[in-house]
Amino acid sequence: MRKLVLSMAAAATLLAFPGAGYAQGVYFGPGGVRIDDGRGYDRDERRHWRMCRHLRDACMHKEEYGEEGMGNCRRYRRMCG
Incomplete structure (x- = not known):
């Protein structure tokens, strides 16, 4: 009851x-x-998209930042699609 x-x-x-x-x-x-x-988004997804945004920015502006040859574009394509 x-x-x-x-x-x-x-x-x-x-x-x-x-x-x-x-x-x-x-x-x-x-x-x-x-x-x-x-x-x-949960914490891991936000961290992933933040990292992808950073890698994309580093790839697109590598000459300006002086980061040529650092592998940012390759890492961006591999991790973020």
């Missing part, structure tokens, strides 16, 4: 506040478990 009352209260709460039920996502995959907190 106690479990029934508790489950009904939980269901009523989720129906009353539908945003609370969708606030977080849990993903299971080959890389392990990932929890999405609803803020968009």
Whole structure:
């Protein structure tokens, strides 16, 4: 009886506040478990895109930065597609 009352209260709460039920996502995959907190990209994805942006900039302006022959373009193509 106690479990029934508790489950009904939980269901009523989720129906009353539908945003609370969708606030977080849990993903299971080959890389392990990932929890999405609803803020968009996770930390690793943001770090990856930041690195790609830096490598692309270094590749496009290598003459201006004096970084010729550093392998930035090759690394950009390999890691960022």
